Amino acid sequence: MKKASILMIFGPLFLLGLYIFPLWNIMLGAPQYPDPLGLNIHINGLKGVNEFDIQNIDGLNHYIGMHTLPKAEDMWEFSTFPMVIGIMVALGVLIGLLGYFNKVNYKWFLGWFVLMSIMGILGMYDFNEWLVDYGTNLDPNAIMKLTNPDGTAMTYKPPLLGHVKMLNFDVTSMPASGGWLMFVGMMLTLAAGFLGWKKTKKQ
Amino acid sequence: MKINNHLIVTIGSALMLVSCGQQNQSSNGALSSSAAEKVYVAPGEQDEFYAFLSGGYSGNLTVYGLPSGRMFKEIPVFSQFPTSGYGYSEETVPMLNTSHGFVPWDDLHHPDISQTNGELDGRWIFVNGNNTPRIARVDLSTFETAEIIEVPNSAGNHSSSFITENTEYVVAGTRFAVPVPQRDMSISEYKGNFKGALTFISVDPEHGHMAIKFQLLMPGFNYDLSHPGRGKSHGWFFFTTYNTEEANTLLEVNASQNDKDFIAAINWKKIEEYVNNGGGTKMPANYAHNVYDEHSHTGTSTMRKEVLTVDPTKVPGAVYFLPTPKSPHGCDVDPSGEYIIGNGKLSADLTVHSFDKMIAAIEGEKFDGEAYGIPILKFEDVLAGQVKSGGLGPLHTEFDGKGNAYTTFFISSEVVKWKLGTWEVIDRKPTYYSVGHLMIPGGNSRKPFGQYVVAMNKITKDRYLPTGPEMEHSAQIYDISGDKMELIYDFPTHGEPHYAAGCPAELLAPKSQKIYRLDENQHPYAVTTADGSKVVRDGKEVHVYMSTIRSHFTPDNIEGIKVGDKVYFHITNHEQDFDVPHGFSILGQNSSELLVMPGQTKTSVWEPKQVGVWPFYCTDFCSALHQEMQGYVRVSPANSNIELKWSLGE
Numbered sequence: 001m002k003k004a005s006i007l008m009i010f011g012p013l014f015l016l017g018l019y020i021f022p023l024w025n026i027m028l029g030a031p032q033y034p035d036p037l038g039l040n041i042h043i044n045g046l047k048g049v050n051e052f053d054i055q056n057i058d059g060l061n062h063y064i065g066m067h068t069l070p071k072a073e074d075m076w077e078f079s080t081f082p083m084v085i086g087i088m089v090a091l092g093v094l095i096g097l098l099g100y101f102n103k104v105n106y107k108w109f110l111g112w113f114v115l116m117s118i119m120g121i122l123g124m125y126d127f128n129e130w131l132v133d134y135g136t137n138l139d140p141n142a143i144m145k146l147t148n149p150d151g152t153a154m155t156y157k158p159p160l161l162g163h164v165k166m167l168n169f170d171v172t173s174m175p176a177s178g179g180w181l182m183f184v185g186m187m188l189t190l191a192a193g194f195l196g197w198k199k200t201k202k203q
Numbered sequence: 204m205k206i207n208n209h210l211i212v213t214i215g216s217a218l219m220l221v222s223c224g225q226q227n228q229s230s231n232g233a234l235s236s237s238a239a240e241k242v243y244v245a246p247g248e249q250d251e252f253y254a255f256l257s258g259g260y261s262g263n264l265t266v267y268g269l270p271s272g273r274m275f276k277e278i279p280v281f282s283q284f285p286t287s288g289y290g291y292s293e294e295t296v297p298m299l300n301t302s303h304g305f306v307p308w309d310d311l312h313h314p315d316i317s318q319t320n321g322e323l324d325g326r327w328i329f330v331n332g333n334n335t336p337r338i339a340r341v342d343l344s345t346f347e348t349a350e351i352i353e354v355p356n357s358a359g360n361h362s363s364s365f366i367t368e369n370t371e372y373v374v375a376g377t378r379f380a381v382p383v384p385q386r387d388m389s390i391s392e393y394k395g396n397f398k399g400a401l402t403f404i405s406v407d408p409e410h411g412h413m414a415i416k417f418q419l420l421m422p423g424f425n426y427d428l429s430h431p432g433r434g435k436s437h438g439w440f441f442f443t444t445y446n447t448e449e450a451n452t453l454l455e456v457n458a459s460q461n462d463k464d465f466i467a468a469i470n471w472k473k474i475e476e477y478v479n480n481g482g483g484t485k486m487p488a489n490y491a492h493n494v495y496d497e498h499s500h501t502g503t504s505t506m507r508k509e510v511l512t513v514d515p516t517k518v519p520g521a522v523y524f525l526p527t528p529k530s531p532h533g534c535d536v537d538p539s540g541e542y543i544i545g546n547g548k549l550s551a552d553l554t555v556h557s558f559d560k561m562i563a564a565i566e567g568e569k570f571d572g573e574a575y576g577i578p579i580l581k582f583e584d585v586l587a588g589q590v591k592s593g594g595l596g597p598l599h600t601e602f603d604g605k606g607n608a609y610t611t612f613f614i615s616s617e618v619v620k621w622k623l624g625t626w627e628v629i630d631r632k633p634t635y636y637s638v639g640h641l642m643i644p645g646g647n648s649r650k651p652f653g654q655y656v657v658a659m660n661k662i663t664k665d666r667y668l669p670t671g672p673e674m675e676h677s678a679q680i681y682d683i684s685g686d687k688m689e690l691i692y693d694f695p696t697h698g699e700p701h702y703a704a705g706c707p708a709e710l711l712a713p714k715s716q717k718i719y720r721l722d723e724n725q726h727p728y729a730v731t732t733a734d735g736s737k738v739v740r741d742g743k744e745v746h747v748y749m750s751t752i753r754s755h756f757t758p759d760n761i762e763g764i765k766v767g768d769k770v771y772f773h774i775t776n777h778e779q780d781f782d783v784p785h786g787f788s789i790l791g792q793n794s795s796e797l798l799v800m801p802g803q804t805k806t807s808v809w810e811p812k813q814v815g816v817w818p819f820y821c822t823d824f825c826s827a828l829h830q831e832m833q834g835y836v837r838v839s840p841a842n843s844n845i846e847l848k849w850s851l852g853e
Contacts, residue, residue: 052779059753143828
């Protein structure tokens with residue numbers, strides 16, 4: 001149980017990376033942007049991959065009537081997410097320590113993992129909602145109002161995950177370093193749960 | 204089966220034809236890759252080297268890639284340039300100020316890239332204006348002219364703008380001796396009275412700012428070209444001279460009478476020490492010093508009123524003459540600093556002096572008389588060797604860093620490769636035609652990059668499709684990586700290149716600036732916020748604080764301007780995206796357009812002479828809505844009382 005608990009203590013600490021590194025990344029490349037424009041999604045706000053990328057993405061998007069990218073204070077998520085992550089890290093480390101001193105069993109480890117997974121899924125759902133709004137809630141006086149071949153108005157929702165071709169842009173959306181750290185950390189807690197379970201079964 | 208045999212025979216004979224053809228054309232054997240492969244830089248790929256070719260009488264500096272020969276940019280330096288508004292915009296007009304007033308043109312000759320420890324460091328490139336003597340410094344992160352200093356007491360600023368090996372000084376020499384100070388006197392009294400000033404301009408190691416440290420007032424010969432000592436000869440500077448006859452008319456004959464002219468060897472360290480200890484004479488002067496500030500995007504011109512002059516005879520041991528045959532032109536120093544090459548342009552041979560021998564001769568005080576109090580060393584005592592080239596009219600020499608030198612021959616139209624030390628000729632290749640300068644990247648530094656040599660020719664004739672009597676000059680690129688030179692490309696150049704400087708691409712490309720930061724814009728009339736635009740009247744002057752972003756001007760409607768007003772359009776480009784300039788032009792503008800880079804502010808003056816509604820527009824196809832990037836100015840009669848107002852989107 002000691003080994004499992006140590007994993008459980010260290011696993012949640014990987015989530016601290018989210019305070020420094022971006023959770024998600026969206027890159028926009030086009031023929032005239034050989035160095036693609038990029039958007040890093042941090043838990044506390046949006047940042048350009050290069051210094052002026054947000055300004056330049058907004059500048060391009062105004063042609064098709066997209067709203068400007070939100071500032072940190074424009075969305076509740078950017079103040080709530082850091083708190084949630086902080087609480088979850090503290091909780092996870094606490095569970096790990098209690099496990100180390102045999103106060104709780106592996107089920108708590110798995111419980112933390114499940115709770116974190118649910119929050120993650122909710123977070124993704126919320127993120128997707130924003131992407132839908134960002135890509136479809138267009139200015140009716142947009143300079144360019146484009147239609148799909150079937151006659152419906154074209155919208156510009158970036159993909160949640162993966163690559164989409166949008167007009168002249170190749171848009172790629174992927175987890176970024178902070179997101180990967182979170183993934184590794186969560187896998188460690190899952191492993192902690194698994195090790196704990198195996199140990200219990202042996203006894 | 205029969206058909207197949209027939210095919211094989213046909214292909215076989217075709218191959219034989221091809222290989223015969225190759226044998227006829229190339230002596231380098233079947234293994235050498237084709238010239239096309241060597242110069243081909245595939246779409247999307249980039250060149251190995253930057254080459255900065257002087258524009259000569261265009262007054263500008265051109266930037267090329269090697270080995271492709273593609274031109275990337277024309278940098279305006281001494282000439283007005285309507286493409287960008289250089290020399291027309293209020294900010295850049297001061298850059299062309301001189302003691303003779305606004306001089307919108309010059310003859311740009313000899314680019315030299317800044318060095319540290321004798322190796323190219325790629326901070327700045329210096330160029331000289333030959334006609335109205337000036338030295339300019341071009342910044343190699345913005346590729347724009349950053350500073351121009353006028354050189355007083357000089358004329359025909361030709362043995363310029365060469366730098367010492369730590370860029371301590373950029374040196375400017377006088378080709379046409381003149382009275383110093385200038386005065387009203389008979390031309391026929393030239394001999395013994397005119398002077399040739401050699402000017403040492405110090406370069407601030409941090410900012411590159413130039414200031415005249417001292418002027419050495421030499422006898423009135425023609426100081427034609429120069430190069431610094433390097434390595435062991437660091438601290439010396441060498442100038443070729445012609446017209447040591449001091450003729451003032453029909454020089455082509457009268458200045459060609461002496462069998463030998465001189466290379467003047469100047470121990471500038473000694474003179475520096477002399478002036479640092481209070482030596483020299485301050486002389487009243489009047490010359491312009493123009494500095495462009497990258498943050499205020501504005502040039503300012505200051506008139507300097509004094510220059511420190513040095514009489515060479517007052518500094519013993521500082522100046523010597525090395526006899527050199529036949530009106531030498533180019534003066535080149537090899538990478539080790541030992542050999543000083545005098546390219547005697549009326550001769551078939553090259554004269555190579557030895558630095559070590561020169562020092563020994565000086566120490567042994569073996570003089571062969573003097574000229575105006577300056578000791579003349581014995582030719583035989585300083586001579587290292589002579590290159591019996593078989594060519595005619597040697598002009599300039601560069602080095603490959605592998606012990607070889609390459610000399611251009613104007614009259615016989617060729618580049619000759621020879622070996623330093625043995626003086627044997629290794630190879631020769633024709634040029635097309637009448638080559639002047641040649642350039643190997645770093646070829647006049649301690650560390651040449653001996654991959655290519657570029658020969659810059661004076662005569663083009665039949666090299667390209669004819670374009671009437673006037674055409675661009677031609678240049679050739681030779682691969683010099685092997686024993687024999689190989690002509691691999693031929694391309695037209697802009698203006699008349701006199702010398703060039705090259706460096707590896709990686710020295711400059713990573714630091715080439717993409718934008719100017721708007722948050723660092725300190726232009727007094729800049730608009731740095733989206734809502735900062737305004738129009739302000741001050742008597743008959745109207746200042747329009749205008750901003751641009753894809754794809755509109757703010758403001759784009761202006762009323763209340765009157766005939767007789769002087770309207771200053773201060774345009775700030777709000778883009779912070781690489782390669783998104785906006786242009787500005789207005790109907791009836793008596794100057795040029797402005798091309799404003801991201802984050803930059805430029806100003807154009809417009810003096811409307813007719814009542815009406817006059818459009819302005821963006822001249823750079825900036826975006827899909829570029830055609831919509833336009834606006835109007837209403838001009839009312841001088842006595843009207845239309846209120847000044849401006850708007851966007853109302």
